[in-house]
Amino acid sequence: MTEIADIPPPRTETPAPPDREAARLGFRLTLPAQLLVLFIAVFPICMQIYISLTDWSPLDGIPWWRAHELWIGLTNYSDLASDFRFWGALWRTLFVMLVCVPVQFFLGLGLAILFVDEFPGRRIFYSVLLVPMMVVPAVAGYMFFMLFQSGGPVNDILSAFAGRTVSIAWLSDPDLALAAVIIADIWQWTPLMFLILLAGLVSVPKDQQLAAVLLGAGWWRRFRTIILPRMKTIIIIALAIRVIENFKIFDTLYIMTGGGPGIATETISVYIYKVTQQELIWGYVAAIALAILISLSIVSAFAIARLRRGS
Amino acid sequence: MTEIVLDTLGKDFGSFTALRDMDLTIRDGEFMALLGPSGCGKSTTMNMIAGMLEPTRGQIRFDGKRIDGVPMAKRGVGFVFQNYAIFTHMSVRENLAYGPKAQGMSRAEVTRRVSDIAELLQLTPMLDRRAAGLSVNILQRIAIGRSAAVEPAIFLLDEPLSNVDAAFRAVMRSELKGLQRRFSQTMVYVTHDQLEAMTMADRIAVMDHGRLLQVGTPLEVYNNPSDTFVARFIGSPGMNLIPARVDGDTAHMDGIGALTLTAAPGTAQVLAGFRPEVVHPDDDGPLAMGVEIVEHIGARTIVHLRAGETEVKAVLDAEHTAPREGQAFRFRVDAADIRLFDPATGAAMKRHG
Amino acid sequence: MASIRFQNVTKRFGDIVALDDASFEIRDNAFFCLFGPPLSGKSTILKLILGLETPDTGGIFIDGQPVAHVSPAKRNVAMVFQNLALFPHMSALDNVRFPLVERKIPEAQIRARVAQVTEKLHIGHILGKPPAQLSGGERQRVAIARALVRDPAAYLMDDPISALDARLREETRVELRRIQQEMQKTLVYVTHDQEEAMSVADGMAVLESGRIRQIGTPEDLYRQPNSTYVAEMLGAPRINVIPGDMAGVIALPNLPAGAARIGIRPENLRVNPGGGEGTISEIEPLGAFTTLSIDARGQTLKASLRGQPDLQTGAHVSLSVDPARAHFFDAAGNALAVDA
Structure with missing residues (x-):
């Protein structure tokens, strides 16, 4: 056998090394757009920080830039720390997320695995599966609102199965209302998970899977040693998208329950909406919004760091 | 250590016949090349041996046992993919250990096999490197080592050199041949490159349009091609095939001249075949054509000759002064170097004497 | 233009x-x-x-x-x-x-x-x-x-x-x-x-x-x-480049001054059967040409012969080259001006 020759890896396009001069020119040319984007992103945040330190409300009759006249320092933040409604809403949001995202993930992954191979009717099922994602959330909200009425179709179907009349008060029982909301979210957002995971699954090199088969690996071993490691990045992306989106859960839920009964389904977004629209204490709202922004940023930063380490 | 028998093997895809009635015996320990242009059925044949495709007709036998119907994981086939299909997210060691682990061998056995294979293929120093970014010849060794670790009955190789730069193919060829000798395994190698087949294989099976045209050692297919396709496909450049009118033991080629044959074939119209290498420049030669293009390729010079619509290629070595483009060129071809083909069927005509 | x-x-x-x-x-x-x-x-x-x-x-x-x-x-x-x-x-x-x-x-x-x-x-x-x-x-x-x-x-x-x-x-x-x-x-x-x-x-x-x-x-x-x-x-198979002290193997009597390495194209390496320092380790018949690998003094030289010569692996052969067709290089790999 010949000694190990220095043969480069199979041909791939080598990108030209970056040209510093060109990079500088590019920076100068895009500077106005960058400033605009910076302004759009930074201005609202600065405004929020400013207002969150005041007791300003649109009813006070002074414009927002003069809110410092109502300066209260960190009072809004200390109020937040002891606001049981806020913590309750936060806990409920996390609970919904902890139920919804894993269920959506495993359902989506299962469906994706099913849909990777050809089977009769695949195209039709595929289209049907994607429908919930395309339904306007408000429409979905009304749909589930009607489905879960005590005389609605869900109870009718349950009655048919049970052989007696079932009249569960889905949306007025605090626990069941939360369950109904979770079911609606799973219905609407599993397709997105499915779509992303299917794209990831398809991108796992076929010949590596075939090579594993030829080496005697069964399905589970192949899934564990070839498919999962190669899908890691896309799984993290899918989870991050759903965690962030689910944290903001609002529209469907609000139409179904309005956050009720009582505050039984009041999530962070619903709570903020109510404080903004009904109680009009905007300085406090700004403080809540900032607190959430910071916690979401931490979650995203964590996900991005995981991604970087993975690749 | 396996003899593979393909018995009237055939494969249809819908109404398209990818392979028709292929009979081929691949001997124990043999390096067999399946050679042909794309779409000739060579990959279909190999995929059926591997079990990725089921035959439409006929049988495949390993050492006398029918293998069709046996799932591919159970056939004991080592497969080296075109791009090697190395698990790039694993280390070299994990790649080599994949098969033994998947087959549920004991930890001690896995370790033993990996270190044996690594030693044999000189991969020991890089066992803990990640497989991504290694050089191609290392990837080739890992691919072969990974299959060898489960001690397959046969190796199938699917054009493993087609992604390798021209400059490195020679190194890779000699390395692959060395590996085959070391394992003394039955190997089936699919390629469209006649040079790879000629330099590595013990025997070559030349295929075209789903048919097996000829099986033989590299020199057999080179010296005595069974038909015009094999004659053109083997050799670089391939054989010249010129329509000729036979009169006694002379073949007249319009606008070029007459060839003397060793015997009269008894047919009026033939295709006269001769390799570019047997064209001898000869100022008194009976044949003459115009020089169209001259390619100087180091040791060899390829001269493209033309007379009307007829083209002939000649390969001259450095001993001869190459003619200039636009000149007339006189040459001769010795009678022993001429092969005759039936212009209607393309089949080689029997040689008399 | x-x-x-x-x-x-x-x-x-x-x-x-x-x-x-x-x-x-x-x-x-x-x-x-x-x-x-x-x-x-x-x-x-x-x-x-x-x-x-x-x-x-x-x-x-x-x-x-x-x-x-x-x-x-x-x-x-x-x-x-x-x-x-x-x-x-x-x-x-x-x-x-x-x-x-x-x-x-x-x-x-x-x-x-x-x-x-x-x-x-x-x-x-x-x-x-x-x-x-x-x-x-x-x-x-x-x-x-x-x-x-x-x-x-x-x-x-x-x-x-x-x-x-x-x-x-x-x-x-x-x-x-x-x-x-x-x-x-x-x-x-x-x-x-x-x-x-x-x-x-x-x-x-x-x-x-x-x-x-x-x-x-x-x-x-x-x-x-x-x-x-x-x-x-340039050239396939590649040119043989051997150290100057192997000149004896290829029957080159005297090297030009400063020649540290000798280059011989495979088609210029003459292979003479009937005993010698080289051993044929591999024969690649290509039809028109035959490529030989010949081991001598721990080096492998490639020879490209016209046609299909009747040779066996393991045979001992002597090697020679026409001095006019040999290339000479100094220690840095630059060609010596011998063709003047």
């Missing part, structure tokens, strides 16, 4: 010197080939000619005129891409017309120009077909017609046939020679295949990591390489 001249051109990308003080001239109507391994600077030269990159130092002249401040669009140099980049949804004719239509040239002029180019390239009969229905050679001609329809001063090709299989490459490179003879235009051609380079070019430059190692006709470079690098880059 154009000559292209590089004068002391250097181009860096960050810390990488992509082209190092290159000076050369490509004659008008030449088929000039840039040959070297990946990242040796071939593509950088193409980009500099096209004007996609600007040199850090040095000057580039097209037809004697400096082009430093001429934009790519105004340089009148055309490019044929590696994958040909024909538009699949257009007929061959629309592909060829495309560059002129884009430039809003009057219809009468477009017709005249297209007719002229397509006639020269013999593709008049296939113009109605889409690229998918054309053969590889025809597609090549359509792509070249599209490049030449603007009547550029020169045209460039970046490894245009490397994706084809071996047999098709052999045919297409001859086709390129024919086209070049018919078109009479300066062609700068990049390849990493030595056989292709020698086959098509009438002038070539061998590059190594940004430096031009030697320029000349393929025959000159093959017969008189100025270094072991150039000698090893």
